[in-house]
Amino acid sequence: MRFPMPVFDANSQGNEGFGNLPEWDLSDLYPDPDSPELKRDLDWLAGECADFAKTYEGKLADLDAAALLQAVQRYEQIDVIAGRVMSFAGLRYYQITTDSDRAKFMADCQDKITAHTTPLVFYSLEFNRLEDDHLNRLLAENADLARYKPVFDRMRALKPYQLSDELEKFLHDQSTVGSAAWNRLFDETMAGLEFDVDDETLNLEATLNLLTEKDRAKREAATHALAAVFRDNIKIFARVHNTLAKEKEIEDRWRKMPSPQTGRHLSNHVEAEVVEALRNAVVAAYPRLSHRYYALKAKWLGLDRMQVWDRNAPLPMKDDTIVDWDQAQDIVMSAYADFDPKMADIARPFFTDGWIDAGVKPGKAPGAFAHPTVTPVHPYVMLNYMGKPRDVMTLAHELGHGVHQVLAAEQGELLSSTPLTLAETASVFGEMLTFRKLLDGAQTPQERKTLLAGKVEDMINTVVRQIAFYDFECKLHAARAEGELTPDDINALWMSVQAESLGPIFDFADGYETFWAYIPHFVHSPFYVYAYAFGDGLVNALYAVYQEGDPDFREKYFDMLRAGGSKHHKELLAPFGLDASDPTFWEKGLSMISGMIDELEAMED
Missing domain, CATH: 1.10.286 (GTP Cyclohydrolase I; Chain A, domain 1)
Structure with missing residues (x-):
């Protein structure tokens, strides 16, 4: 079931002075872990999954269009109920990951969901054995069934890589003691450090x-x-990475996946060559982006050389004002409303109805995320709010995800889920709206400089740093395929991408070679990270179209968000005159960053 892991975002501890920080009200999912509603749903799930398999296993090829539509809709409802259970269990767990009762509850729910849904493994395998002509004929006969074609296309993209029914059931069954168990070990170890x-x-x-x-x-x-x-703790983290990378290599080999990245590209519904073009464009731009910016920052800090602890140092001209929660809400909501009042209306319940958990608390998962839960309910946003301007941008980012998820829910459960590459669109756009509002309101050149430098730093973290992470993962999985990796081996791979991406101004302190250990994406979602750079580049190109004054931009934008996962990136970007497969596409986004650095350099003259 889809449940995103926390996204790292550096915040701090304690909630004093930030106002009344909201907490989640999870009762829209279930009243409590012992509620009869939860038991009812788990009982229904067990019965429905068994009956679904009894009704359809071995018979999909014999169904007419109406019967196949009914099967798809029953499967969709199973997805809703299973997703609702795991959303509730997962969100409770991330509120206090050190609570053993919450951890046990989530693990027990996952075990039950896995056991109940194992009989469904046949469905996608058998569906992929349907002849193309037969399926196309059924789609032509029934418009309601044809609406699910994007779902079928994604399923059938995996057809060349699927295993026998028996092996697929085995992999499904043992997942709770495989990657999920290692993920949990990582989370609990990190939370306890x-x-x-x-x-x-x-x-x-x-x-x-x-x-x-x-x-x-x-x-x-x-x-x-x-x-x-x-x-x-490096031996534990090395063991987690070694095991997960090896497990992935074994499964990929059995599936005959051409590369470790293939599975991620398929789930993102993006072509490998598009990701490679993005990666190459960013790496080629390192000298005019991160290298140039950090040289500027060293000058501002009065340093001849930068140490790794200077990378995220506040700028000397930075305002230390703490932004309380009410101010943060006003800033983001007014930026959203200036773009379109409809966007602010969609965002408002997050603040009023217990859809945000903002405070830093002992045992709470680090970082921030927006979880869509299931389409009949609503998303939930998690923050670790500490009143810094960066936290305001994180709020704008996660709220953008939330708005996207609310709009995409109109598609229904199977069509609402957006590939990671497009999932970052609304979040980064929300950040950009908030940044531009603050920039337009700057009262002095110094204030403008501070805002520009902060935005450039965030974009470098989103684009340069994430592509460096992607390169590290590529190297890690390639090396693990050749044999067990020692902690020193992994440390060396990490350092091989750091100097290249950060630039010659940096010195690297002893111990920094271990900093790969705390990045959760490497554990939870291999190769996830390029989606951030993809989203940033895409939004920069979109924002350029918006600035050019397209009178229909807002409606096109909302239509894109409503589409959820029902359209390919080519279809979604075509109304804006954009194409991510065009080699020059990524240069547009990177040019926006370098243009901001140009302005910062000009301010030094």
Whole structure:
């Protein structure tokens, strides 16, 4: 079932002075873990999955269009109920990952869902054995069935890589003790780590937050504390990565996947050559993006050389004002309303109806995410809000996801889910709207410079850093295919991409080679990270069209979000005159970043 993992975003610990931070009200999913509604749904799921298999296994090829539509709609409802259960269990767990009762509840729910849905494994396998002519004839006969064609196309894209029914059932059955178990070990290990910084014991989130402190000594101390704890636990993290990469290599080999990245490209409904064009464009742009910006930043900080703890240092001209929760809400909501009041209307219930969990709490998962749950309910947003301007941008980002998920829910469960490459569109666009509103309101050149530098830094983290992460993963999986990797092997792979992406101005402190260990995406979602760069480049191109004054842009934009996963990226971008498969497409987005750096350099003259 679809359940996104937390996205790393550096925040800190404690909630004092930020106003009344909201917490989730999960009762729209289920009243509580012991509720009769939850038991009813699990009982229904067990019976319905068994009956579905009894009714349809071995018989899909004999169904007419109306009967096949009924089968698809029954499968969709099973997806809704299973997704509802796991959304509730997962969201409760991420509120306090150190709570053993919540962890057990989520694991028990996952075990039950896996057991109940194992009889359904036949469905996609058998569906993919339908003859093309036969399926096309059924689609032509029934418009309601034809509406699901994008779902069928994605299923059938996996046809060359599917295994026997028996093996597929085995993989489904053992998943809870395979990657899911290693994911959980990673999460629980990370949540339990403690870091000693200047005689204070902090969790991971609070320690990472110190890397954005103005006091350079504090940033350095935090870096050394992180390095020390990662080094002490590096064998665990190396074991997690070795096992998951090997498990993936074995399954990919059995499926005859041509590369470790193929599965991600298929799930993202994007061509390998498009991702390669994106990757190559970004790597070629390193010198005029990150290398140039960090040289500027070193000058602002009065440094001849940058250390790794200076990468996220606040700028000397940065305003230290704390943005309380009400201010953050006003900033983001007004930016959304300026674009279109309809966008603000969609976003409002997140603030009023318990759809956001904002405060930092012991044991809470780090970072931020927006989880769509299931289409009959609504999304939930998780933040770790600490009142920094960056946290306001994170709110704008996750709220963009939420708006997208609300609109896409109109498609229904099977068609609403958006590929990762397009899932970042509304979030990054929401950030851009908020940034542009703040930039337009800048009162002084210094304020404008601060905003521009902050945005460039965020974009470098989204584009350059994520493509460097992608290169690290590619190297890691290629190396693991040749044999077991020691922690030093993985450290070396990590460092091989850091100097290239950050540039010659940086020195790398002893211990930084272990910093791959805390990135959750490598564990939860291999090769996920390029989606951030994809989304940023796509939004920059979209925003350029918006700035050019297309009178129909807003309606086209909402139509794109409503489409969810029902259209390919070519279809979605065509109304805007854009094409991601065009080699020059990515250059447009990268040029927006380099143009901002141009303006920052001009301010130095």
